[in-house]
Amino acid sequence: MSHPPRAALLPGATLGVMGGGQLGRMFVHAAQRLGYFTAVLDPDATSPAGRVSHHHLHADYLDTPALAELARLADAVTTEFENVPAQALAQLAALRPVAPGGEAVAIAQDRALEKAHFTRCGVPCAPHALIETPDQLAAVGDALLPGILKTARLGYDGKGQARVATRAELARAWDAVRHVPCVLEKMLPLADEISVVVARGADGEMVNLPVQRNLHRGGILAVTEVVDGLVDPTLAAQAVAATRAVAEGLAYVGVLCVEFFVLEGGALVVNEMAPRPHNSGHWSLDGSDLSQFDLQVRTLAGLPLVPPRQHSPAIMLNLLGDLWFPSGTSTDAQTGVHFGANSAPPSGISATREPNWSAVLALPGAHLHLYGKTEARPGRKMGHLTLTGPDAQSLRGTALDACDILGIERF
Ligand code: ATP
Ligand code: MG
Numbered sequence: 001m002s003h004p005p006r007a008a009l010l011p012g013a014t015l016g017v018m019g020g021g022q023l024g025r026m027f028v029h030a031a032q033r034l035g036y037f038t039a040v041l042d043p044d045a046t047s048p049a050g051r052v053s054h055h056h057l058h059a060d061y062l063d064t065p066a067l068a069e070l071a072r073l074a075d076a077v078t079t080e081f082e083n084v085p086a087q088a089l090a091q092l093a094a095l096r097p098v099a100p101g102g103e104a105v106a107i108a109q110d111r112a113l114e115k116a117h118f119t120r121c122g123v124p125c126a127p128h129a130l131i132e133t134p135d136q137l138a139a140v141g142d143a144l145l146p147g148i149l150k151t152a153r154l155g156y157d158g159k160g161q162a163r164v165a166t167r168a169e170l171a172r173a174w175d176a177v178r179h180v181p182c183v184l185e186k187m188l189p190l191a192d193e194i195s196v197v198v199a200r201g202a203d204g205e206m207v208n209l210p211v212q213r214n215l216h217r218g219g220i221l222a223v224t225e226v227v228d229g230l231v232d233p234t235l236a237a238q239a240v241a242a243t244r245a246v247a248e249g250l251a252y253v254g255v256l257c258v259e260f261f262v263l264e265g266g267a268l269v270v271n272e273m274a275p276r277p278h279n280s281g282h283w284s285l286d287g288s289d290l291s292q293f294d295l296q297v298r299t300l301a302g303l304p305l306v307p308p309r310q311h312s313p314a315i316m317l318n319l320l321g322d323l324w325f326p327s328g329t330s331t332d333a334q335t336g337v338h339f340g341a342n343s344a345p346p347s348g349i350s351a352t353r354e355p356n357w358s359a360v361l362a363l364p365g366a367h368l369h370l371y372g373k374t375e376a377r378p379g380r381k382m383g384h385l386t387l388t389g390p391d392a393q394s395l396r397g398t399a400l401d402a403c404d405i406l407g408i409e410r411f
Contacts, residue, residue: 006097006202006302007302008301008302008303009036009075009076009300009301009302010301011034011035011036012035012036012037013036013037013075013076013301014036014037014038014039014054014055014073014074014075015027015031015036015037015038015039015074015075015076015077015078015297015300015301016038016039016040016041016070016071016073016074016075016076016077016078016096017038017039017040017041017049017053017077017078017079017080018041018061018070018077018078018079018080018081018084018088018089018092019040019041019042019049019079019080019081019084020040020041020042020044020047020048020049020050020053020056020080021042021047021048021049021080021081021371022048022049022371022373022381022383023049023080023081023276023277024040024042024047024048024049024053024080025048025049025051025052025371025372026277026282026285026291026293026369027049027078027080027277027293027296027297028040028049028052028053029052029293030291030293030294030296030297031297032052032054034294034297036297036301037054037055038053038054038055039053039054039055039056039057039070039073039074040053040055040056040057041057041059041061041066041067041070042056042057042058043058043059043060043061044058045058046374048371048372048373049080051372052372055073057069057070057073061084061085061088062085062087062088064091067088067091067092068091068095070092071091071092071095071096074096075096075097076096076097076098076099076300076301077092077096077097077098077099077300078098078099078100078254078276078296078300079100079105079275079276080276080277081276082105082108082109082274082275082276083109083153083154084105086102086105086106086109089101089102089105090102097300099202099253099254099299099300100250100252100253100254100256100275100276101251101252101253103250104250104251104252104254104256104275105275107250108272108273108274108275109153109154110152110153111150111151111152111153111155111183111272112130112152112181112183114272114273115128115183117246117249117250118246118270120249121242121245121246121248121249122245123242123245123246123270124267124268124269124270125269125270125271126185126186126188126261126269126271127143127144127185127186128144128183128184128185128186129141129144129183129184130152130181130182130183131149131174131181131182131183131184132181132182137170137171137174140167140170140184143186144184144185144186145164145165145166145167145170145186146163146164146165146186146187147163147164147170147184147185147186147187148161148162148163148164148184148185148187149161149162149164149170149173149174149177149182149183149184150182150183150184150185151177151180151181151182152180152181152182152183153180153181159219160177161219162176162177163187164184170184188261188263188269189263189264190261190262190263190264191262191263191264191265191266192213192231192261192262193213193214193215193216193259193260193261193262193271194211194212194213194214194231194235194236194239194259194260194262195211195212195214195224195257195258195259195260195278195280195281196208196209196211196212196239196240196242196243196257196258196260197209197212197243197255197256197257197277197278197280197281197284197292197295198240198243198244198247198255198256198257198258199254199255199256199292199295199296199298199299199305200247200248200252200253200254200256200299201253201298201299201302201305202253202299202302204248205304205305206244206247206248206305207295207305207306207307207308208240208243208244208307208308209226209281209284209288209292209308209310210226210236210310211226211231211236211239211240212224212225212226212280212281212283213225213226213227213230213231214259214280215411217409218379220318220320220379220381221279221280221318222317222318222408222409222411223315223316223317223318223399223411224279224280224282224283224315224316225314225315225316226283226287226310226313226314226315227313227314227315227392227395227396228313228392229392232266235262235266235268238268239258239260239268242258242260242268242270243256243258246258246270246273252275253299254275254276254296254299254300255276255277255281255292255295255296255299256273256274256275256276257273257274257276257277257278257280257281257292258270258272258273259271259272259273259274259278259280276296277292277293277296278292279318279381279384280316282316282369282384282386283314283315283316283386284308284310284314285367285369285386286312286314286367286386286388287310287311287312287313287314287386287388288308288309288310288311288314289308289309289311290306290308290309291308294308295308312365312388312389312390313388313389313391313392313395314386314387314388314395315386315387315395315396315399316384316385316386316387317384317385317386317387317399317402317403317406317408318381318384319355319370319381319382319383319384319385319406320378320379320380320381320382321375321376321377321378321379321380321381321382322378322379323355323376323382323406323407323408324352324353324354324355324376324382325352325353325376325378326352326353326407327407352376355405355406355407356405356406359405360385360402360405360406363387363398363401363402363405364389364398365387365388365389365395365398366385366386366387366398366402367385367386367387367388368383368385369383369384369385369386370382370383371383385402385406387399387402399411
């Protein structure tokens, strides 16, 4: 699983990315700023990254000619989401350097393999059981209830999860997902959630961003705070060491984020990992001298890694599609709002609004990022707002002002 060091790809080369969402878009921005050309493969012709990339192949992730074309255009390829089929990464890897490698992505795609990897690395995870067969369902111990049933694959933003208090609810929840392989996790008493982003080069050099404190609402990240003193230093050091061990154990090349639970009582438990930049690291675009996307470019291109330096305390607020629906109107996830430079909102949908960006941008230290998505839907990540400030107290005040302006619940 080791990746031999290779010569650096210098600016002027072309960097490819599998996936055209907002993470791909921010990778493209970082690569282009350094003078790279970029190529994106994504089936959606209007994907956020495809719209800003030099090359955009709109094709399925398993489209063999498109993968060959991506390998022809790009000198190296990364990924912006963990559900890229392993087969696609294998096809690319036969032709070009691919980072992270297919083995690491395959582990991150599957909660059961992921938990086994954490355990191998000596990092404790939540008590859990694998449920793939009716016998395994019947054998679940009462100690795991109440718990959360999570599909082993393809979950994100709390999707593919059900909270279950009883064995009957557990059985119904497994029926509802048509008996796909699942992991049942014990529901833990959370005091806090934190995450760590590391970047590891092909030569084994590793750097990390400071520990991030995360608030989730409805299974979706809502707020990330990166402010001195918010996380106990011993705990923070433990989380960084655990994240580095997880990356080392995978012989990982690229940017990796590990999410943790802090339990009431102070114990640290790993939740999951993402083999790519992570929503909780977006603050680094504005609060750090190197962002997680800069680090992704450097690891892919084989450029030197230097430790990022946070220069300002930062708070990131996710901007979900809900903000386009005034409170009390549609929260139906099926209802979408189309808009964009060339398309006015359809006249039939009256209960929508554009968030008050002018008021937000009048706040000191406000950095607005919108991903160029053409349809707002409740729960959909449309952008994020990072506030940076001179000190923790004034920063928090500004972030709460931003919440009030946008209609985000205060934290
Ligand atoms: P992501 O978008 O981060 O990939 P996901 O769909 O993979 O999300 P998880 O990270 O597994 O979901 O869970 C989402 C949130 O649900 C967690 O951040 C946490 O707030 C809560 N949660 C998940 N598992 C547990 C648990 N075992 N005990 C208590 N809360 C949990
Ligand atoms: Mg998560």
